[in-house]
Amino acid sequence: MENFTYAIGTRSYFGEGQIKNLGRNIRQYCARVLLVYGQGSIKRNGVYDAVIEELGKSGINFAELPGIEPNAKLPDVIEGVRLCRLHQVGGVLAVGGGSVLDCAKTIAGCVAYEGDPWDLISMQVRYTKFLPIFTVLTLAAAGSEMDALAVISDMNRHDKLITGSNMMLPKVSILDPTYTFTVPPKHTAAGSADIFSHICEPYFTVDESAYVSDRIAEALLKTVIHYAPAAMDDPTDYEARANLMWASSLAVNTLTAKGKDIGWSVHEIEHTISAYYDDVTHGVGLAVLTPVWMEYVLSEKTLPRFVTFGLNVWGIDAALPPIEIARLSIEKTRRFFSSLGLPETLRKAGVSEDKYFDEMAVKAYGPEGRANSFMPFSAEDVRNILQKSF
Amino acid sequence: MENFTYAIGTRSYFGEGQIKNLGRNIRQYCARVLLVYGQGSIKRNGVYDAVIEELGKSGINFAELPGIEPNAKLPDVIEGVRLCRLHQVGGVLAVGGGSVLDCAKTIAGCVAYEGDPWDLISMQVRYTKFLPIFTVLTLAAAGSEMDALAVISDMNRHDKLITGSNMMLPKVSILDPTYTFTVPPKHTAAGSADIFSHICEPYFTVDESAYVSDRIAEALLKTVIHYAPAAMDDPTDYEARANLMWASSLAVNTLTAKGKDIGWSVHEIEHTISAYYDDVTHGVGLAVLTPVWMEYVLSEKTLPRFVTFGLNVWGIDAALPPIEIARLSIEKTRRFFSSLGLPETLRKAGVSEDKYFDEMAVKAYGPEGRANSFMPFSAEDVRNILQKSF
DSSP states (O other): OEEEEEEEEEEEESSSTTTGHHHHHHHHHHHHEEEEEEESSSHHHHHHHHHHHHHHTTEEEEEEOOOOHHHHHHHHHHHHHHHHHHHSSSSEEEEESHHHHHHHHHHHHHTTOOHHHHHTTTTSSSOOOOOOEEEEEEEEEGGGGGSSSSEETTTTTTTEEEOOOGGGSSSSSEEOGGGTTTOOOOHHHHHHHHHHHHHHHHHSSOOOOHHHHHHHHHHHHHHHHHHHHHHHOOOTOOHHHHHHHHHHHSSSSSSTTTTOOOOOOOOHHHHHHHHHHHTTTTHHHHHHHHHHHHHOSTTTTHHHHHHHHHTTTOOOTTSOOOOHHHHHHHHHHHHHHHHTOOOHHHHTTTTOOSSSHHHHHHHHOOOTOOOOOOOOOOHHHHHHHHHOOO | OEEEEEEEEEEEESEEEEEGGGHHHHHTTEEEEEEOSSSSSSHHHHHHHHHHHHHHTTTTTEEEEOOOOOOBBBBHHHHHHHHHHTTTEEEEEEEHHHHHHHHHHHHHHHHOOOOHHHHHTTTOOOOOOOOEEEEEEOOSSSOGGGGEEEEEEETTEEEEEEEEEESSSSEEEEEEEGHHHHHOOHHHHHHHHHHHHHHHHHHHOSOOHHHHHHHHHHHHHHHHHHHHHHHOOTTHHHHHHHHHHHHHHHHHGGGGTTOOOOOOHHHHHHHHHHHHHHSSHHHHHHHHHHHHHHHHHHSHHHHHHHHHHHHHOOOOTTOOOOOHHHHHHHHHHHHHHTTTHHHSSHHHHHHOSSSHHHHHHHHHHOTTOOOSSSOOOOOOHHHHHHHHHH
16 A cells, blocks of 8 residues: 545535525635636526525626636646736636636636646646635536646647646535536546546556555445436436536545546547547547457456456356456446437547548657556557557 | 535645654744654654754754643643743644644643633633644644644543534644554554544444545545554555555544534543543554444434444445345444454453443433434433443
């Protein structure tokens, strides 16, 4: 078990009606915020009105940055920084899913920097100061509401980068499962695949000594498997929405990675896809890539981990031969994603051609690949996985 | 799933050698602390020297309150408050197990109060201000290193009370599993029973809708079951000590209780025992009471929960009739404690007579008993459990 630090700096208010805690919490930091949101769904489902009412009650002024697109993009960050300066806001309030939150979190870190925000996003220059960040979550998926990371794309550069800083952690997040009742099935499925992948990334290691973290990871995986179909069947199933939402936050707040020497694998590959094909929903790409990645990395060395995964997550019969348990665990993972209506190939996910695969393979982990204790990855390995997923 | 707030304000440094982070963290708050510790084991195993060296490096002065006994007691709190005032310290540093930490945490809350500390401890007067609290843990058991509670006894009153405040959360905790290498088997066993009970208290509810919290609870229970015997066999088994230590912190930091309408049961009964019989180790009392309590509350209404417990924690065959799964789960719990060398009766645990049982039964939850959604408890119920455990 590796050494680690544990500190969860975000105060989360979870449950129906928790929006009532937003105003007084923001007031502890500032009296004017930039309100960042997406493409209008919050205006249709009443969340926008609830937020505005709550801000009004606490006398908080706001400027607005609407229209954040899926896959948070550089121009929105730049525009947000401009608005923060223009209106001299004291904080950033994100209302939406992962892209909105990631955009807002990055804006909050770029306001104090006079240079090109990309310097910070690409981590060539260190973040030094953040405006306080507040979030109201409307999609169980990215876990951005309780982590210190953001993913930002520059479509011109074909770059989708993970950026972060300890200071990027939201101060307060409102997690009201009823705000996800209007999420359409397609995005419930993609969000569930995203949560599933966030748990798998640190779970698949050769070292099994961080037993408690691995058992917690399995608890979260079982939650996704149990409730994703229920939320698809009945979008207003509170228990399903609530468990998915809480699992999404715990999945990526580092809890399941404690004591582990981890290296993420599939997310970076998916990010290169999104950087070329803007239409591919992140979670959909992950659902395609994950089973292919699993098959690719299954080896004598990684077999025990797949057996643990098969027994503890999928309840496969322990009497079967280990290799069969492993293969069955991958098959069950693939079937789970299919059962949510997610595609099994990149082509069906919206990747129309394979001509950029060489470029993408290098982008994922750089030309040298990545040393990952589970399985080292060369650009060629990434290329192979992309091709097998196509 | 019930509404909740989640905020973990303690910064935990986990792993071998993490003591190196203590000084600079304390320095962010103060330059003089009261160093609270127990009956000398930290002087024998080198932890005391490591702490002193680390304080010296950061130029932190300290006064000392040694000799804290098992079951933190009122006179030690009073003496600690006196020392804090005399030496005008800016914080309290606890080095030890649950009793030392609880005593230090309570001292930190009583310094600013001019009246009788018992007013605060018994929650008749609200805590208003705390000195910052720092802990170095030497026993995996109480979870006091990451919670906002303390248990303090007044043996004259025969009262052992749970006291707490949001402000009682330690600022920084050092969790070095090697500091528990010298814990003798008896206390490793008792500590493991304490952790087990902390997980069971919020786990046993009728409502099963907080699925994710329940699965995490099972993850922690499995950790205790897996590693307590290993730590007994080889006290220097780092993996076992590390997993037990991290499980102890997560068990009681409210993570497993999120979204649940909970009411603790067994702890309060055990506290009345300790309040009369100072020699009964808390965890030992819990190990005796827990299986008896389980048998007592098993009913048609609570059966499904015991079945879940039996299947998910103990791996009992799902093909068995539910009532058999439930009974077997209790039997396995009892056998687990026995296998750690823990006694099965209160008499063997050090309760020499049953003459105070009537008084104790009233003390546990008051004369009216307690409304608990799992099973309401009258004083007579407590009396029955004490007698059956005797």
